[in-house]
Amino acid sequence: xxxxxxxxxxxxxxxxxxxxxxxxxxxxxxxxxxxxxxxxxxxxxxxxxxxxxxxxxxxxxxxxxxxxxxxxxxxxxxxxxxxxxxxxxxxxxxxxxxxxxxxxxxxxxxxxxxxxxxxxxxxxxxxxxxxxxxxxxxxxxxxxxxxxxxxxxxxxxxxxxxxxxxxxxxxxxxxxxxxxxxxxxxxxxxxxxxxxxxxxxxxxxxxxxxxxxxxxxxxxxxxxxxxxxxxxxxxxxxxxxxxxxxxxxx
Amino acid sequence: xxxxxxxxxxxxxxxxxxxxxxxxxxxxxxxxxxxxxxxxxxxxxxxxxxxxxxxxxxxxxxxxxxxxxxxxxxxxxxxxxxxxxxxxxxxxxxxxxxxxxxxxxxxxxxxxxxxxxxxxxxxxxxxxxxxxxxxxxxxxxxxxxxxxxxxxxxxxxxxxxxxxxxxxxxxxxxxxxxxxxxxxxxxxxxxxxxxxxxxxxxxxxxxxxxxxxxxxxxxxxxxxxxxxxxxxxxxxxxxxxxxxxxxxxxxxxxxxxxxxxxxxxxxxxxxx
Numbered sequence: 200x201x202x203x204x205x206x207x208x209x210x211x212x213x214x215x216x217x218x219x220x221x222x223x224x225x226x227x228x229x230x231x232x233x234x235x236x237x238x239x240x241x242x243x244x245x246x247x248x249x250x251x252x253x254x255x256x257x258x259x260x261x262x263x264x265x266x267x268x269x270x271x272x273x274x275x276x277x278x279x280x281x282x283x284x285x286x287x288x289x290x291x292x293x294x295x296x297x298x299x300x301x302x303x304x305x306x307x308x309x310x311x312x313x314x315x316x317x318x319x320x321x322x323x324x325x326x327x328x329x330x331x332x333x334x335x336x337x338x339x340x341x342x343x344x345x346x347x348x349x350x351x352x353x354x355x356x357x358x359x360x361x362x363x364x365x366x367x368x369x370x371x372x373x374x375x376x377x378x379x380x381x382x383x384x385x386x387x388x389x390x391x392x393x394x395x396x397x398x399x400x401x402x403x404x405x406x407x408x409x410x411x412x413x414x415x416x417x418x419x420x421x422x423x424x425x426x427x428x429x430x431x432x433x434x435x436x437x438x439x440x441x442x443x444x445x446x447x448x449x
Numbered sequence: 450x451x452x453x454x455x456x457x458x459x460x461x462x463x464x465x466x467x468x469x470x471x472x473x474x475x476x477x478x479x480x481x482x483x484x485x486x487x488x489x490x491x492x493x494x495x496x497x498x499x500x501x502x503x504x505x506x507x508x509x510x511x512x513x514x515x516x517x518x519x520x521x522x523x524x525x526x527x528x529x530x531x532x533x534x535x536x537x538x539x540x541x542x543x544x545x546x547x548x549x550x551x552x553x554x555x556x557x558x559x560x561x562x563x564x565x566x567x568x569x570x571x572x573x574x575x576x577x578x579x580x581x582x583x584x585x586x587x588x589x590x591x592x593x594x595x596x597x598x599x600x601x602x603x604x605x606x607x608x609x610x611x612x613x614x615x616x617x618x619x620x621x622x623x624x625x626x627x628x629x630x631x632x633x634x635x636x637x638x639x640x641x642x643x644x645x646x647x648x649x650x651x652x653x654x655x656x657x658x659x660x661x662x663x664x665x666x667x668x669x670x671x672x673x674x675x676x677x678x679x680x681x682x683x684x685x686x687x688x689x690x691x692x693x694x695x696x697x698x699x700x701x702x703x704x705x706x707x708x709x710x711x712x713x714x715x716x717x718x719x720x721x
Contacts (some may be wrong), residue, residue, distance in 0.1 A: 270476025
């Protein structure tokens with residue numbers, strides 16, 4: 200292995216970049232997958248007082264390893280409280296008590312609108328995706344929302360096949376304020392709301408980002424280069440690896 | 450007052466072809482054994498309701514039990530697609546499946562309204578989404594503030610089915626851990642079946658548990674292990690390895706059928 204070879208994967212860089220966006224003490228509504236990984240990394244490093252809320256009704260979950268689902272036993276066992284699903288979506292989410300919503304999606308458009316419903320026509324979809332879940336109200340009612348998805352011309356599209364979640368909703372929050380990809384980070388332009396590439400990972404160029412985007416991507420005049428993951432971050436991230444598959448029925 | 454009966458009898462008497470049936474469970478306490486009994490008894494034309502349809506709904510759909518699915522997120526959590534659900538929607542196999550989809554907040558509000566006997570629940574949501582066109586919501590104005598809100602029709606299943614840790618001999622039920630919308634699903638339904646891990650002489654009250662008095666339930670059936678591959682807090686863990694394996698088993702129509710023959714159709718309901 201040469202010195203120039205990064206000692207981390209693109210997904211790890213993505214998780215670390217997203218985790219850094221979470222300030223300590225943030226109350227965060229977490230989706231499963233990449234968002235859960237990033238939020239738990241933040242809690243394991245610089246943001247130990249962050250409160251992780253999963254839609255299964257677990258408030259203040261502190262899993263030691265990443266859960267496979269939003270309702271694994273480890274979430275309930277480590278939570279400050281477990282409330283019902285109607286309660287989590289009414290008192291806590293629509294009640295405006297959550298700082299950051301953390302979502303994934305299958306497609307995003309230039310205004311941060313998200314599709315997690317179908318690829319292709321709704322009536323005769325090419326790919327039927329799982330559907331809305333909590334996403335529409337998370338984006339509408341958290342104070343702000345971060346989105347994580349890998350950047351390709353298939354995921355970053357001019358026009359969504361289906362608009363599941365509004366990027367700049369009329370709700371109580373600011374909507375999507377940050378999109379973390381495997382190339383860098385995008386933020387909405389203050390005037391137009393259009394997503395602009397503002398940060399790039401080491402060794403990623405603006406041209407790489409343009410090539411991976413299905414619309415005429417705007418890149419900030421001076422993009423920031425994201426610091427590579429530190430040893431501490433990488434170690435914490437790898438220690439979170441899910442216990443998937445080890446569970447034995449008793 | 451709930452009758453304590455074998456699972457096969459509960460399903461035979463309370464679930465009919467064409468019924469609207471909600472088997473609820475939010476990752477935890479998913480009534481898999483009851484779902485398998487529906488499959489064994491060959492129920493048809495069901496409208497299946499659930500916020501988070503997962504493996505057991507994939508099985509019911511793939512085994513031709515369902516005509517329609519009412520849901521808010523249909524996937525194998527942390528793993529990916531439900532291949533049988535996708536095959537039904539994308540290729541009409543084994544038959545067409547009508548969809549009515551909501552957001553979680555919308556569906557939770559629909560259940561809460563059903564449990565309360567209200568005609569609809571309200572959500573601050575759906576606005577600006579393509580979902581609004583595709584689902585059953587109407588816009589209403591708050592009579593006090595003028596705010597526009599989404600009204601979601603109450604969910605009132607013919608039969609609500611949930612799994613719990615314990616019942617006592619009088620049919621009172623207690624469940625704890627992640628409780629999802631199980632309480633709402635039972636109270637919203639015209640008839641209900643609760644399968645349990647264990648029937649105990651007397652329930653030990655747990656301060657944070659969900660308690661469903663026997664007089665709110667139609668039938669209680671003993672089904673130890675009945676939530677597997679999901680879990681029963683305090684009894685057994687989630688079988689994450691099975692959820693990963695299901696991705697392979699269900700991807701192909703033949704291997705799905707073979708698995709169902711072997712593990713569901715050829716088996717008896719849980720003994721009593």
